[in-house]
Amino acid sequence: MLKTINPATGTEMKEIEEVSLSSTARIYQQAEQAQKDWQGKSVSERLAYFQSLRLLMASKLDQLSTIIHADTGKPKAEALATDIMPVIDYIQHIEKTAEASLNRQSQSTPVLFWGKKSYIEYMARGTVLIISPWNYPLQLSLIPVLSAMAGGNAVVLKPSEVTPLTGRLIELLFKESRFPDQIVQVAQGGKELGEALIKEKPDYIFFTGSVKTGKIIQEQAARDLIPTTLELGGKDPMIVFEDANLERAAKAAVWGAFTNSGQVCMSTERVYVQRSVYQTFVRKVQELTMNLKQGTSIHDDLGSMTFPKQIQIVKEQVEDALNKGAVLAAGDAPENWDNDSMFIKPMVLLNVNQEMDIMKEETFGPVMPIMPFDREEEAIELANGTSYGLNASVWSGDMEKAERVVASLVTGNAAINDVMLTVMNPNLPFGGAKNSGIGRYHGEQGLRIFCHEKSVMTDSGKRNTEIQWFPYKGKYKPFKTLFQTMFGRNKNWKAAGQAYREIMKASK
Numbered sequence: 001m002l003k004t005i006n007p008a009t010g011t012e013m014k015e016i017e018e019v020s021l022s023s024t025a026r027i028y029q030q031a032e033q034a035q036k037d038w039q040g041k042s043v044s045e046r047l048a049y050f051q052s053l054r055l056l057m058a059s060k061l062d063q064l065s066t067i068i069h070a071d072t073g074k075p076k077a078e079a080l081a082t083d084i085m086p087v088i089d090y091i092q093h094i095e096k097t098a099e100a101s102l103n104r105q106s107q108s109t110p111v112l113f114w115g116k117k118s119y120i121e122y123m124a125r126g127t128v129l130i131i132s133p134w135n136y137p138l139q140l141s142l143i144p145v146l147s148a149m150a151g152g153n154a155v156v157l158k159p160s161e162v163t164p165l166t167g168r169l170i171e172l173l174f175k176e177s178r179f180p181d182q183i184v185q186v187a188q189g190g191k192e193l194g195e196a197l198i199k200e201k202p203d204y205i206f207f208t209g210s211v212k213t214g215k216i217i218q219e220q221a222a223r224d225l226i227p228t229t230l231e232l233g234g235k236d237p238m239i240v241f242e243d244a245n246l247e248r249a250a251k252a253a254v255w256g257a258f259t260n261s262g263q264v265c266m267s268t269e270r271v272y273v274q275r276s277v278y279q280t281f282v283r284k285v286q287e288l289t290m291n292l293k294q295g296t297s298i299h300d301d302l303g304s305m306t307f308p309k310q311i312q313i314v315k316e317q318v319e320d321a322l323n324k325g326a327v328l329a330a331g332d333a334p335e336n337w338d339n340d341s342m343f344i345k346p347m348v349l350l351n352v353n354q355e356m357d358i359m360k361e362e363t364f365g366p367v368m369p370i371m372p373f374d375r376e377e378e379a380i381e382l383a384n385g386t387s388y389g390l391n392a393s394v395w396s397g398d399m400e401k402a403e404r405v406v407a408s409l410v411t412g413n414a415a416i417n418d419v420m421l422t423v424m425n426p427n428l429p430f431g432g433a434k435n436s437g438i439g440r441y442h443g444e445q446g447l448r449i450f451c452h453e454k455s456v457m458t459d460s461g462k463r464n465t466e467i468q469w470f471p472y473k474g475k476y477k478p479f480k481t482l483f484q485t486m487f488g489r490n491k492n493w494k495a496a497g498q499a500y501r502e503i504m505k506a507s508k
Helices: 021-040 043-059 061-072 076-102 139-150 164-176 191-199 211-223 246-262 275-290 308-323 376-383 399-408 443-448 476-487 493-507
Strands: 105-107 117-124 127-131 154-158 184-186 204-208 228-231 236-240 268-274 327-330 347-350 367-373 393-395 451-458
Touching: 021 117, 021 127, 021 154, 021 184, 021 191, 043 061, 043 076, 043 139, 043 164, 061 076, 061 164, 076 139, 076 246, 076 443, 127 139, 127 191, 139 154, 139 164, 139 204, 139 443, 154 191, 164 184, 191 211, 204 211, 211 228, 236 246, 236 376, 246 268, 246 275, 246 367, 246 393, 268 275, 268 376, 275 327, 275 347, 275 367, 308 347, 308 367, 367 376, 376 399, 393 399, 443 451, 476 493
Parallel strands: 127 154, 127 204, 154 184, 204 228, 236 268, 236 393, 268 367, 347 367
Antiparallel strands: 105 117, 117 451, 327 347
């Protein structure tokens, strides 16, 4: 059984039954049977279930936010705005776009294949394994689950064992929405269950989590030639130029660094500020940080950390920075932390440098290191100076400059004069560069990644032969003329037509 403990209060809640390792084969057998019927439904028929789910979720916002709050320790308002709302919005997006994205797509056909038609069909892969994390346990589970289902797949979801209440909630939502039995199966358990589910060779794996675990999954998937999407970590930079709206930029930095107690792959984990406004920016950030309310009430800004092991990672990085000369401008030093509490006061670190772990490795906690820069080129070099490339933001009143800088950043996502924005737009693909992941989801391609693309060309079948078929006798010279007059420097359609007729004559 999985024990569920509210990380903010330490209260032990109900236990959730784990799936036995011996049952993984049966899970996939059930998925395979359910998928056959589900794939046979049209996209519009599948979407009727999606609408039921959306309406159900919209009617249960209090219950959903209460469960996520209890499971993660984040404020209920944050659960509502950043975990629940994006799912409901995404379902509505799928309802509007899935048919256009997944139905047959007509394609142009080269003129040499005159009389033929071309199109692409999207065919379900089969059974998709989705392994989701604990920081946004509803959003980062349901969006890939629903994306896979829209294309006709069955889904096996292994939610994080850290937030099993949300996993159980997802199971109940699909049941109450009357989705077909076994089309979504929620398999609750730890790392060993995840390994067992991968060994059963699903048709596709979608993983959200750490780089370390992502590499392990990719290695196993490669051995079995299983396609994957990996959504991994980030060390996201924020670049603030002297001509930026500093009031707005400071508020964005505080929210971007500390929302969900910094447990966001797109968190603002490094802030680079042009030296001429550095001190002004720091003062604004200090004041805003110290005014944040932390606790468990509906009015608080920050909740607790969710996973105890993550506190140790944050502690080690902060201690490393302080030992190397960093200065704490807000928050408490680790020696003053309450070891019995899951709450960490938000921290602002100054006098940092690029060699500190806090500036290189993903922190995933409420820490904002701020570092000055002088030139645009220097800011770009600093921002690109890690192995991650998930998200970034650039702040300037000069849009031309901001867009120029964004174009130079090695990142999968970026915002100008805003933070963590692109993931909230279901029309935009989301994913990382470098160690931040492989593949994209959201948007049109977020539906199509869960499908095989089947390319089809058709002919009426009325002609007895084709120009490229045997025999080749007498075809070389007119072929040469045809290709030169069609594709060479001097186009000559009259000569091309004559060559084509000669080839057809030789084909009879």
